[in-house]
Amino acid sequence: MTSLAELMDYDEVIEKYDPVLGLEVHVELHTNTKMFCGCANEFGGEPNTNTCPTCLGLPGSLPVVNGKAVESAIRIGLALNCEIAEWCRFARKNYFYPDMPKNFQTSQYDEPIAFNGWLDVTLDDGEIIRVEIERAHMEEDTGKSLHVGGATGRIHGAEHSLLDYNRAGVPLIEIVTKMIPGTGKRAPEVARAYVTALRDLLKALDVSDVRMDQGSLRCDANVSLSPKTTGALGTRTETKNVNSLRSVERAVRFEMTRQAAVLESGGSVTQETRHFDESSGSTSPGRKKETAEDYRYFPEPDLVPIAPSREWVEELRGTLPELPWERRARIQKEWNLTDEVLRDLVNANALDLIIATVEAGAKPDEARSWWVSYLAQQANSKGVELPDLAITPAQVARVIELVNSGTLTNKLAREVVNGVLEGEGSADDVIEKRGLKVVSDDSALEKAVDEALAAQPDVAQKIRDGKVQAAGAIVGAVMKATKGQADAARVREIVLARCS
């Protein structure tokens, strides 16, 4: 474990060094079947049930490329402004590991399907940074090892390991950036913003579940420091096991402060794979290898080359949906939002929710108001991100509709929302269960008004004398008597009518 003394103060790091980033993101495609066989591609499931001779690497088995995965890879490449290879192959990456059934991974090596692209990334303050994409290539996922009996759950010290090959052969796209220099003190933020932008893009393309917590989106962060004095590139480390957007930022920041401390003490950074620890926010070295790994790549002889026709590529370009940044630009124009408001909505993760609420029938202003005020407060008090609140945009739109139709008052609407958040079902279910409907029966209201007037004869007299503002006291009393389930405006009308 790295102690604090071994870290350099962040501001000092920035004073002395330029951080250089490189980000590798693995995306599990949510195709129906695996990359090279017909097994179901599903998260979870009883271990070793989604397997066949091919994904178990049984002797004699052969791979066949999943066409849908190639299509997804090309669409991702196009959305990342990449060139699409006219001809490319798979290769074998050879190394022994028990969760890899063939002891080689079928991957692309020097002939990726997509290359030379870019992605514009918006930072919290609205600044846009263009991240250049080196390549996006196809490969297969490995199985999962569960190390039993050790203290850490890692292979060190484990008594035995269990293997689940359900994930073996799941299609992966690896997206690799070029070196990202010049981000200075914002390097950690840039790393997070890039992964966020990529996640939103992949979601819009509908190619992956993009769940970092389930491993369908995984990020490896490469970090090195270049001394400002010399400008020479530093030795990089690759940090794995970065399982949330926040962790991406923390891992980069930690590595910067750690590497700077190593350099400052006269040491040199070791080129190695490091492991991010969520709880401590620190990185630690992976298992030391005695020799440099040589993967002995060579073209996969069991597969034929992939040569996507230009017609197909253009056809796929036509299927690209409105991409997140295009959508934002359109919404900003349509709703007439200032840059600042738009940015706040994006940063609060509210924009997509508001758009979805509008698509479900609400007006933009109403939808915005719910998400940035009441719902944002609820998320805040529950300590979750806005999109993780247990309410859907459609449910919010329904609540707004009920308010507009007079079925709910704003106060009742908040109670309904609370009910939905508590898991009591849909808005209508909550209204039913909690009996929250506005009392719209005039005779009931008239009775309540008469009772209130009788209870406060002096106030009643004032109203009759023309002091209309005095009606407020009667309305208040009626609202209290009906436990807030009356429409105050209607009550007021009845009060005035009774006293005229």
Place this chain on the structure above:
Amino acid sequence: MTNDLIHATAAELAAKIHSGEISSVEVTQAHLDRIAETDGKVNAFLHVDTEGALAQARKVDEDVKAGKVVSPLAGVPLALKDVMTTEGVPTTVGSKILEGWLPPYDATVTRKLKEAGVVILGKTNMDEFAMGSSTENSAYGPTHNPWDLERIPGGSGGGSSAALAAHQAPLAIGTDTGGSIRQPGAVTGTVGVKPTYGGVSRYGLVAFSSSLDQAGPCARTVLDAALLHEIIAGYDEMDSTSINAPVPPVVAAAREGQNGDLSGLRVGVVTQFSGEGYQQGVLRSFEAAVSQLKELGAEIADVSCPSFDYALPAYYLIAPSECSSNLARFDAMRYGLRVGDDGTRSTEEVMSLTREAGFGPEVKRRIMIGTYALSSGYYDAYYGSAQKVRTLITQDFAKAFENFDVLISPTTPTTAFKIGERANDPMAMYKADLCTIPANLAGTPAMSVPSGLSDEDGMPVGLQIMAPALQDHRMYASPRRTRPRVAGLGVRRCEHQEGQGLPRPRRRRGGSRGRVLGLQGRP
């Protein structure tokens, strides 16, 4: 009766079974008896599936009785090389590392055979992982050549070729990575065909070298080989390298070829395959074959394919490279042998001990060569250069086929050598595949047919016929009368030999009917 059954061709057996004259059960039992009687000496089979064979035979007999249309070889027994997976039936690939493994699935070839009603007698011996030219590298002991039990039956498919020569089966399946169908065919006086790469599915063929491996038919006549070829060939969506094209009309070609007219057939004699290292008796037999082809009307000329000289070294980089990767999966984790798992050792140690114990010396040698050849810094010099040679060889073939319909050569430089003779000299062993390797590197079809006996040692000699990709039928015979190609070539040679008692060693050798020479010692 038994003698008739075990000496008949597959075509003859099929006709009689389908007409109801004899039953498949009788035929199958006759071959099972023959195996029981002779395999103690030959060791062609690693596993005999008596029950499975008889069950399949009964089913075919029922179908015939019921008047159902059955496929051309339904009811005929076959010996399957132990490199093809068979559901629930042991598949060892001649290796200790897969001892006891019961595959949960059938290879496509196995499935097609079963669907065609072919009776699979069992699994035949082979060099471990198909690496070898003598079947001496089998972890389960060598197979003996029925012509002379002290000699090798060729390899890697020595079990399949010996089973044919010993009349244990009229049909067999082999796989050919550098000659493993053709060279055993040549040294046992049988027919062996390596189809165009991609012509027969590799799904379920336990890989040695993926870009070279190709399954094919083995038989005692060219027509039988053609009948089997059509059953196992064809596009398979489970094999990406399988060719999505119609199966070449090999049966029609073989039948057509029986007219024996080779007028106008342009035959190129590959000049690279002669000279030093070639046994004189083999060359004389080859010359005799060339003369005979001329008599039949073929136009014969020499053709030089200079890059063929580099085929052997290129092969011994490509095949080991691919095998070093293909064989990585044998690591004790999921199936097969597991050594040293006593609770004290790490995964890596168990993997290492298992591979140490489970692989034989030749397999280890090739894994090491391949691992080295693919290493960073060596890749371009070795694997990269070998792939360039491969391109040159393909170009040499293409150029030659501009002027010739087929190319011919001896199948292998010598007749069957003695068991143990080359065991400690890998280079001498590798040279057995000198003439057969180019067709694997180019992916083109090639066949070995018996061309007679060497006058020095009385052992069979093979004639290799090579054709362009997807023109497999040219080797069997031309389907067009107007322009006969290899018409009759294979068939005539083969039947001609049969007329003189070949490949029925018993008659040629003057033995009594049913006596397979070599089993009783040579006269």
